[in-house]
Amino acid sequence: MPEPILLVEQLSKRFGGIVATDQLSLAIPPGELHAIIGPNGAGKTTLIGQLTGELWPNGGRIIFNGDDVTTLPVHRRSALGLARSFQITSLFLDFTALDNVALAVQAHAGHSFRFWKPVRAERALRDPAMAAIERVGLADRANILVSRLSHGEHRQLEIAMALATRPRMLLLDEPMAGMGPEESARMVETLRELKKELTILLIEHDMEAVFALADRISVLVYGRVIACDTPENIRQNAEVRRAYLGEQQVATRHG
Amino acid sequence: MKMALCAAGAVLALAAAPAAAQDKIKIGFVSTFSGPTAVIGNDMRNSFELALDHLGRKMGGKDVEVIYEDDQQKPEVGLQKTQKLIQSDKVDFVVGYIWSNVLLASYKPVVESQTFLIGANAGPHQLAGEQCSPFFFSTSWQNDQTPQAMGLYMNQKGVKSVYLIGPNYAAGKDMLAGVASTFKGQIVGQDLTKWPDQLDFSAELSKARAANPEAIFVFYPGAAGAQFLNQYVQAGLKGKIPLYTAFTIDELTLPRQGDAALGVPGAQEWVNDLPNDANRKFVADYRKKHADVPGPTFYGAQSYDAAMLIDSAVKGTKGNLSDKNALRAELKKANFKSVRGNFKYGNNHFPIQNFYLQEAVKNPDGKLALKTVSTIVENDQDRFHEKCPMK
């Protein structure tokens, strides 16, 4: 196995008396699409929070691309190439779609203490932004105010923004939440394309998508990884079935 | 925006009124006509108007137009209104000013435009000293004079120690300095309170009591005077540590001070019962014309005198307002019957005058009134006149 791009060792996070992350370890090699599944309250969002730097763990280490990032602030991790999408859409609603993505490009194009040149005329920002928008299929909506886009388009835009930061790795927090079947199918296609170039950590409830896309799956229960394997083996794993999936659900969905 | 444009249009229209031909005398009157201290401004306006009535609304045969402006008790607003009076209304005289800081802020543009400024109340020491001007006259006093008189009175009463309390602004500091300059006993403590925000004096009264002086001197003009006196009584100090005041008890605050004011002495250059004809006429006609409001007060008396002063000068120059030197010479004569009794002007254009001791008493009808008790000092001149370069 090659050197992992993301290595999590013995991560713990407590809120008062509640243990949200419990001695969690994870190793993701470059190029993998790694999915994390688990029931509600398993600590998935807490984990993402610690990976992106919004929460600091009580113990353990996070190594990204060889650097210890455990206590690095959010923007520094982003600069290192760790990008995320938000579970609940978190966009700049009073900007256009293109402005949103261009801002993400700008974040990784040197410092922004440039006070004079009109930003909307900067090809160096606009072109890559447009490219990212095209990749998620929103080219014809680029100049529309984000507050007027649909929910599905918001999710697409989330991905485009994450892409625009030219990350080494994407953390996707439920990118398909609240989508209709058609939109989901489109998103699966987009992710399948991205998977060719990027390491992706995917947190998702849509099992169909997870099993269709993931190289490996970790199952999170009560803040611990109870299993980590290929989709095929996870489906067979008795402990996982018992704890989470349930015989019936697996049978009807994938049987 | 339409509304704003209309408003802007209205401003333009107002300001664009053609400057009136100079066949009448224009007077700008700046005082406080809004907020809690507006009562003082009203009293000044009532008295000034009464003076015009007594003059047949003419000065030296010319019609008189008075423009009243509200300074909102703020220096920069006073300045702005004063500039408007000079630049836009092109008045011949600017009169009024209750507050020293408003007067200080407004002073420069008036005297620089060679317009005569008649201060009807505030008398900051700068204007009596180094910054005195040929274009400034006062019909009141220099701030220090009244408390100086009070200091003298405390000496006469044999008071050995005093605690001083006053507001932290120009006049407040002048007042306390004034007492300190004539009082021969010991000053055991002094508090300057935030002005005009602070109206709770509990901490200061507690300190004053603990310092155990023979007397407390305060200066709180306007409504603050009522507030101080109430708290002084509630703190149980009345009858224990006697209070001496300047500008703290007047006809406007008396109704709200009530019995708390009885027997508290104050110094003043004018009292409503001063026995001269001009004063009797002024007080009686004021009370007849404005039966619904208390007054007149010394603020009003000074404003009344201001009108009479201007009238005497205009008469003296036979209505020729363009000869500023002649006009100044006439003003300097103070050739009119002042309601405080006649006075002379010193080199700095501040009055040389008597100061009286006044006290609140209960009339037979149960109403409170101020009355003259004695003359503290005669022909008193302020202590800054030597610093004024004018002869």
Next chain:
Amino acid sequence: MLLFIEQCLNGLQLGLLLFLLAAGLTLIFGIMDLVNLAHGSFYMLGAYFAATFAVMTDSFVLAALLAMLATLVVGMAVEVIAMRRLYGRDHLDHVLATFGLILFFNEFVRLAWGPEGRNIPLPSWLNTSIELLPGVPYSAYRLSIIVVALAVAFLLYLIVMRTRLGMLIRAGASNREMIGALGVNIKLLYTLIFGVGAALAGLAGLMQGAILTAQIGMGENILILAFVVIIIGGIGSIRGAFIASIMVGLIDTVGRSYLPEFFKLALSNEAAATAGPAMSSMLIYLLMALVLVVRPEGLFPAGGR
């Protein structure tokens, strides 16, 4: 030493008065998320109402009760006419709109009661002093302010901690959406809270008015102090408002009385006499800035419990 105790008493009195004002402000802010600059106007109205009722009824206590009732009514009317349209809007909109209300109420009072201010006559049993400590008479009326304010604080504590209404208020202060989920008539609840807040402000105004006389604009300066209090205490927290108001009252009064002496040690007499009062007026702002630098959401953030 006796002087120090007396000054602490003075500070406590000022602090408790601030609490009456701040309690309503912090609830309105915490629950309706409304920045109400016009809260000081209710303080002023309370004093003016009391002045009028005192003349009509010849009884201070009766006048006080009637004045509170009147400010309650005015407060609820203002909520129904204007405030409820502002919920959910930007804080800046609140600032502009309620600033407009301040101007309106100030001028309204000037038209209705005249510019000269009103006296609230005290009954003789309050207008005296009591020898609380040996040799230190203390104003009976100031003492009564302390007692009344403490009683109100206790009553508020009981209501907030022990009743269903209080439960709703606490829930609302930490999580606004929740009250809606509980199926409560929110409109009515908001109107009620706003009215009670106004009545408490009115009570503070009339109590203070008997010392300071009723004045136009008396609410504005103390309003800023009340805001300082609720910020230090943490928005939406009654407990925070209580502790912070006493802190502010003590620091202001004690600072005012001792700082000038303190400055005399370092400066000339005259400089100290000017710098002292200026510095002591600064103290509470210094306190607020310090609290916010260390705890950016106040001492007792309501959401944090």
Next chain:
Amino acid sequence: MTVLSLRNLVVVVLLAGLLLLPIYAQVAGSPFLLTLFTRIVILAIAATSLNLIMGYGGMVSFGHAVYLGIGSYAVGICAFEGVESGFVQWPLAIAASALFALVIGALSLRTRGVYFIMITLAFAQMAYYVAIGLDRYGGDDGMILEARSRFAGLINLNDKTAFYYLCLALLFATIFLVWRLVNSRFGMVIQGARSNERRMRAIGFPVYRYRLVCFVIAGTICGLAGALLANFTDFVSPAAMHWTRSGDLIIMVVLGGMASPFGPLIGAVALLALEEALSGITEYWQIILGPMLLLIVLFARGGIDGILARLRHA
């Protein structure tokens, strides 16, 4: 979008009016107009600088007038101590404001929302009381400026028309500067942080330092307005930085329209002209102005500029 929308028309008329005002004042024989509008223009500079942080950056400072005070005290103290050259006074006013903004910004920007509003107020109040304590410089009374800043014969500030045009030029420069600024990379960061601060961090912006720089820029511009104000009134006093003055600035910006280049100017003209006009009608003018403000908030979101923009669509 038509070039001559109502909104553009109003702006053009307003700018032309401001440019031609001295001529009108001359012809109409009412020099006071020039005084009134010099004050409006100076306060519009201050309001425009506030709009940069408040409208575009979402940083609601309730202590912005403090720079008016610092700027005017820099001029006043220099003049008092005998330094009358504007080449010393004005850079000093600007530097002092920038330094103060840096310090209070560094501390205040740790807080959010209404806590930010109040902490900026606290710092401004502290500066206010410091000024009251400045006995040498008049304390509470303030001091009269003996002479206006001298610029070695380049411009004579005692010439009312020249001074007006200087203020107007600085206002236009400020509006242009703010406009360029908000449309630059820097401006995008500032506006992004107003819109969604959390996301800004997530995509890799250290938001705090950009905000701080923005805060300092706004303070600096307002400090310059303070230097102008001192020269305009020939008077310096703590009143210039009282919290009510900061409130006035906020009201101008909100009234005119936040995050709009000309909004603060429109707001300043509207508010001050309205005050002047209403107070000419009745002594009780605030009873009209108050409900008017309330109605504007209730029925006209986005201030006057917002109304104009909507009328274009109608």
